[in-house]
Amino acid sequence: MEKGFTITYEYGGNLYVNTTNRCDYNCEFCLRHNQSSGGSIYTHNLWLKREPTREEILESIESRDLSQYGQLVFCGFGEPSYRIDDICWVIDQLHAHGKRPFIRMDTNGTGCLINGRDICPDYEGRFDKVSISLNDDTAEKYNALCHPQVEGAYEAMKAFAKEVHKYVPEVMMTVVDTIPQEEIEACRHICEDEIGATYRVREYIKD
Numbered sequence: 001m002e003k004g005f006t007i008t009y010e011y012g013g014n015l016y017v018n019t020t021n022r023c024d025y026n027c028e029f030c031l032r033h034n035q036s037s038g039g040s041i042y043t044h045n046l047w048l049k050r051e052p053t054r055e056e057i058l059e060s061i062e063s064r065d066l067s068q069y070g071q072l073v074f075c076g077f078g079e080p081s082y083r084i085d086d087i088c089w090v091i092d093q094l095h096a097h098g099k100r101p102f103i104r105m106d107t108n109g110t111g112c113l114i115n116g117r118d119i120c121p122d123y124e125g126r127f128d129k130v131s132i133s134l135n136d137d138t139a140e141k142y143n144a145l146c147h148p149q150v151e152g153a154y155e156a157m158k159a160f161a162k163e164v165h166k167y168v169p170e171v172m173m174t175v176v177d178t179i180p181q182e183e184i185e186a187c188r189h190i191c192e193d194e195i196g197a198t199y200r201v202r203e204y205i206k207d
């Protein structure tokens, strides 16, 4: 593996696709803060020395035996929505080559703001699941935790979760277990009752 250019990597039975370093957030718990001392699950350096082209992403995925993985997960060491057009192209190529793995995207849910358009229809027929970081139960707490560089990120994220569910069979929303229990329960209410998504409390991954 070329140092600083890990496009695909295995974790937990899935194949992850590292598409970008770019992110419009600076979350307190982000793994990007933990990359210096090593020893985490991220044994590769996921900080890309440059963004892979869509052809390089496709080549890296197709060099793997996709039957070995439960899911193909588009993520990034940043926010994958920056690459939505290229990711859709890659998925279309996989389909054209007769490959139909279960496909998920992990996102902060601000892809429509990032791209300046409604990207939700792009998910139809391409993604089986979208996992969105809900993170906290109010915009104020969310902003303090995630430090979004865009205005209205919290509401935009929730609107995205609701809208993308029209195009994707499963939408999951997650929080990290470092927030207080009452906030975990308030987030469950937002996720399940307000948005109609599946809820998951994620364990904080230490370095």
Ligand code: SF4
Pocket: 023, 024, 025, 026, 027, 029, 030, 031, 032, 077, 078, 079, 108, 146
């Ligand atoms: S949205 Fe994800 S990649 Fe971006 S800062 Fe937060 S945890 Fe890190």
